[in-house]
Amino acid sequence: MSLEELFKEIIIEHYQHPKNHGHIEHPDARSEGSNPLCGDEIQMELLFEGDRIKDVMFTGNGCSISQSAASLMTEAIKGRTVAEARRLMEEYKNMLQGNDYDAGMLGDLEALSDVKKFPARVKCASLSMAVLDQALQQKK
Amino acid sequence: MDIEKIRKDFPILSRIVRDRPLVYLDNAATTQKPSAVIEAISGLYRNYNANVHRGVYLLAEEATQAYEDSREAVRRFINAGSTEEVVFTRNATEALNLVAYTWADANIRAGDEIIVTIMEHHSNYVPWFRLARRKGAVIKIVPSRKDGELDMDAFGSMLSDRTKLVGIAHMSNVFGTINPVREMVSLAHTRGAAVVVDGAQSAPHMKIDVRGMDCDFFALSGHKMLGPAGIGVLYAKSSYLKSMEPFMSGGEMILRVTLEDVVYNDLPWKFEAGTPNYEGAIGLKAAIEYLEALGMDTVEAYERELTEHALRSMKTVPDIFLYGPSDPAKKGGIIAFNIKGVHSHDIGTILDSEGIAIRAGHHCAQPLMIDCGVSAMARASFYFYNTEQEIDMLVKALKKAKEMFGHVA
Ligand SMILES: Cc1ncc(COP(=O)(O)O)c(C=O)c1O
Numbered sequence: 001m002s003l004e005e006l007f008k009e010i011i012i013e014h015y016q017h018p019k020n021h022g023h024i025e026h027p028d029a030r031s032e033g034s035n036p037l038c039g040d041e042i043q044m045e046l047l048f049e050g051d052r053i054k055d056v057m058f059t060g061n062g063c064s065i066s067q068s069a070a071s072l073m074t075e076a077i078k079g080r081t082v083a084e085a086r087r088l089m090e091e092y093k094n095m096l097q098g099n100d101y102d103a104g105m106l107g108d109l110e111a112l113s114d115v116k117k118f119p120a121r122v123k124c125a126s127l128s129m130a131v132l133d134q135a136l137q138q139k140k
Numbered sequence: 141m142d143i144e145k146i147r148k149d150f151p152i153l154s155r156i157v158r159d160r161p162l163v164y165l166d167n168a169a170t171t172q173k174p175s176a177v178i179e180a181i182s183g184l185y186r187n188y189n190a191n192v193h194r195g196v197y198l199l200a201e202e203a204t205q206a207y208e209d210s211r212e213a214v215r216r217f218i219n220a221g222s223t224e225e226v227v228f229t230r231n232a233t234e235a236l237n238l239v240a241y242t243w244a245d246a247n248i249r250a251g252d253e254i255i256v257t258i259m260e261h262h263s264n265y266v267p268w269f270r271l272a273r274r275k276g277a278v279i280k281i282v283p284s285r286k287d288g289e290l291d292m293d294a295f296g297s298m299l300s301d302r303t304k305l306v307g308i309a310h311m312s313n314v315f316g317t318i319n320p321v322r323e324m325v326s327l328a329h330t331r332g333a334a335v336v337v338d339g340a341q342s343a344p345h346m347k348i349d350v351r352g353m354d355c356d357f358f359a360l361s362g363h364k365m366l367g368p369a370g371i372g373v374l375y376a377k378s379s380y381l382k383s384m385e386p387f388m389s390g391g392e393m394i395l396r397v398t399l400e401d402v403v404y405n406d407l408p409w410k411f412e413a414g415t416p417n418y419e420g421a422i423g424l425k426a427a428i429e430y431l432e433a434l435g436m437d438t439v440e441a442y443e444r445e446l447t448e449h450a451l452r453s454m455k456t457v458p459d460i461f462l463y464g465p466s467d468p469a470k471k472g473g474i475i476a477f478n479i480k481g482v483h484s485h486d487i488g489t490i491l492d493s494e495g496i497a498i499r500a501g502h503h504c505a506q507p508l509m510i511d512c513g514v515s516a517m518a519r520a521s522f523y524f525y526n527t528e529q530e531i532d533m534l535v536k537a538l539k540k541a542k543e544m545f546g547h548v549a
Contacts (some may be wrong), residue, residue, distance in 0.1 A: 001494050007486070007544055016481075016546075038485045038501050039515035061515060063485035064545070118489060 005114035006121070007064065014068035019075050022057050031134035035123055040066035042131045044074070048139060051081045058128070065112070065121050070128035072109045078130070082139055089129050096122055141434070141442050147350025147525050149174040149430075150441075160495030163530045168313050168341060168474050168521035169499055170363045173427075177366055180426035181419055188355075192418045193392060193409070207418040210425035211408070217338075217428045218358065219349040220375050224407040227374040227381075228416055232340040233263040235359035235374035236307075238411065239336055240267035242384040243357075244305060250276035252304040255333075257282040257290055257319065259312040259510050262504040264338040264359075268307055277304075284511070288315045288464035288471075296327060303333040310342035314505050314519065315464030316447075316474030318342070325354050334380070339366055344523070345443055345472050347436040350375050362420060366427035374411070381407050388413035439524045443473040446522045450475055450531045454520075457538045463517060473522035476503070479538065482545045484518035490541040496534055 027045035034041045040062030047055040056074045060067060073092075077085040092109055094101040098116045115125045147153050152172045155162045164172060170181045184206070190199035192207045211223045220226055229235040248254065254268050256280050272279045282295045299306075306328040311318050325335045329378040339348060344365035350358050357380070362371040376384075386393055386404060393413040396403040404410045429438065448468040454460060459480035465471045478484060490502035502509045509515060520534055 003490060003544070006489065012545060036502075039509070040485070041515065063483035065486075121485075121489060124485065 008111050010111045010112075011064060011068040011107065012096050014071040015064035017060075017089040018067060018071035020055065020057050020071065021059065023059065024055055024057050027057075028138055029135040029138035033127055033134065033137070035062070035066070035127055038063065038124065040124055040127055042066065042070050042128050042129050044070070044135050045126070046135050046139075048082075051083070053077050053080055053082065053085060054058055058131075062127075063121075064125055065115060065124035066121065066127050069109075069112055069125045070131075073128045073132060076107055076109050085132070085136065089133065092129055094128075096125055141438055141524065143525070143527055146434075149176070150525055151175060151178070153525060157495045157497075158493055163494075163496040164535055165520040165522065165526065165530065165534060166497045167344075167482070167523040167526075168364070168501050168503075168519065170369065170398065171344065171366050171523055172364055172525070173368070173423075173428050176430050177368065177423050177426045181368060181423045184419055184422050191415055206415070206422050206425070210262035210421040210428075213425040213428045214373050216344065217348065217432070218360075218373075218375055219351050221351060222378060224276045225375055225376050225381065225410045227373050227376065227411040228421055229349060229359075229372040230370055230417065231363070231372035232338060232359040232361040233372075235357075235372050236264055236336065236338065237267050238374055238387045239357050239359075239376070240271050242382065242387050243334070243380055244268075244271050245274075246270075246273050246385065247306050248277050249301065252277045253298075253300065253302045254278070254305045254307070255280045255282060255295070255298055255303055255328075256307040257309060258284050258508055259290070259309050259317060259319070260307060260313060260507070261313050261338065262506070263340075264307050264309060264336070265507065268305070278302075281507070284315070284317075284508075287466070288317050290317070290319055292320065292323070295324065299327060299331050299333070301331055303328065303331050305334050305336065307336045307338065309338045309340075311339075311345070311472045311474070312464065312505075312508075313341050313474065314476045314503050314508055314517065316476075316521075317465055318346070318471060318473035321355065322353050329354070332490060339476070341472065344431075345436075346440045352373055355379055362424040362427065365424075366430055370425050371417050378407060381411070384411075386410055386413065390414050392416070434524065442524050443522055444468055446526060446531065447471065447473045447475070448529065449528050450522070450534075453531060453535045454538070457535060459540050460538065460542075463512060473526075474519065475516040475521070476519040478514060478517055479542055482541050484516045486545070487518045487538065487541050490544065491534070491537050494533070494537045494540075496530075496537055498534075 024045040028048045029046040032043040042060035044058045058070045091101045174452045188202040190203045192204040337355040339360045343360040358375040363369040390413040463476040484500035
């Protein structure tokens with residue numbers, strides 16, 4: 001268990017300079033969630049085009065893990081179909097739970113794989129997944 | 141104070157965590173236990189365990205005696221007038237709820253006002269919030285000033301003949317501020333309001349004198365003062381307790397039950413339904429005796445030195461912001477802080493990798509977090525078994541945390 005495993009450069013980079021940070025003017029779906037104990041918060045907005053996630057933006061505040069996960073997650077799903085995004089979330093969940101996962105599918109999100117070695121931090125990494133899940137359920 | 145000798149009394153303090161000696165700086169959450177407390181509890185189970193206030197045999201007499209001796213120890217520790225006024229509860233939270241569901245429930249009406257401070261722990265806010273909702277009463281909040289002390293002028297102007305209850309944290313679990321309870325009690329009493337003091341953070345660290353303070357209710361938690369978890373105390377003036385309906389009911393709290401009538405037990409047992417946590421009470425007595433042997437004045441003076449050292453050395457961490465009074469005379473050994481660019485949760489993890497335990501989060505004081513414009517803070521909190529070297533290790537680790545996240549905002 002080393003700190004460098006948790007706080008990888010790419011994680012700190014996404015924490016300090018998050019991608020897809022802000023708002024969508026007329027989003028099709030909007031959701032938010034928080035971890036009451038640590039105060040992490042994420043809001044997400046999605047724009048669909050047919051079956052695809054045309055755009056996704058997030059805002060929030062919290063620790064480096066919760067915020068970088070949101071940044072990496074939005075990068076990973078942008079342009080994908082809803083079904084692909086759901087499969088990706090499944091793989092991400094597998095990774096955080098310490099199960100086998102499809103690394104190819106996760107791409108940069110794999111940077112968060114060592115979070116599982118820090119049980120107290122798994123819920124930080126999971127927050128954006130829960131928020132995204134809620135937003136996808138709003139898709140008609 | 142012989143700190144090396146004291147540390148040997150606490151078995152957990154020699155534990156190695158993450159390949160390093162444990163540096164335990166989360167004492168506002170709970171404290172570690174000396175061998176005397178651990179042995180008092182195991183001694184009960186090895187030698188004289190029996191349900192209290194029930195059996196006619198020797199073991200039951202011994203267990204009952206030990207349980208009631210603990211009540212006397214608490215009475216002495218907080219300088220209550222009588223053991224009638226010392227009710228055992230699970231913790232401070234239950235003690236505060238007991239007041240909310242008995243005295244306050246019977247005496248607060250629509251339009252009445254309840255005043256609490258912005259520094260309250262949720263357990264001295266949520267029960268009053270719910271009561272106010274139930275009754276249509278109004279809650280008013282005493283704000284804090286920039287220096288982390290209560291705005292006493294605001295308090296003074298809030299008090300009126302509508303004020304029925306005032307709730308005050310004796311010591312803030314975030315700012316560490318020691319609030320002027322004696323003065324607040326006497327102001328509240330001129331308006332005929334009852335005062336509930338939350339002593340969860342003060343009782344472990346300073347001499348408590350409930351009679352001198354003249355508060356009507358005082359709550360504390362055993363686990364924050366060397367005792368086991370699951371035992372707490374409500375002190376209440378007997379004039380209040382006499383008029384109050386029971387909180388929970390069942391065994392122990394009755395004198396006589398027929399199918400037609402129930403006669404409640406005498407004080408304080410009227411408020412202790414069911415088999416009490418006598419194990420916890422016996423552990424708490426050992427904790428109190430340990431503290432008394434050290435002397436609460438000594439504890440307070442030593443912790444003030446630690447706090448002074450911490451305030452001075454923590455300031456050297458780049459981009460750190462310390463919350464609460466900067467004058468160590470105004471506060472206990474609790475320092476909440478944030479470092480620009482490093483979230484408190486990340487600070488907690490980085491410190492943990494060095495064997496240093498601190499708290500990160502909202503500290504069950506979300507109204508205060510909102511007031512400070514943050515969602516979380518890190519917090520280091522000390523007890524008399526901590527040392528200046530440990531604080532130096534904390535400061536070194538904080539600098540490392542700042543470095544890991546670079547000097548970018
Ligand atoms: C000021 C204050 N009040 C009340 C409590 C509640 O204590 P307990 O959880 O033991 O009931 C705490 C504990 O954190 C506290 O710091």
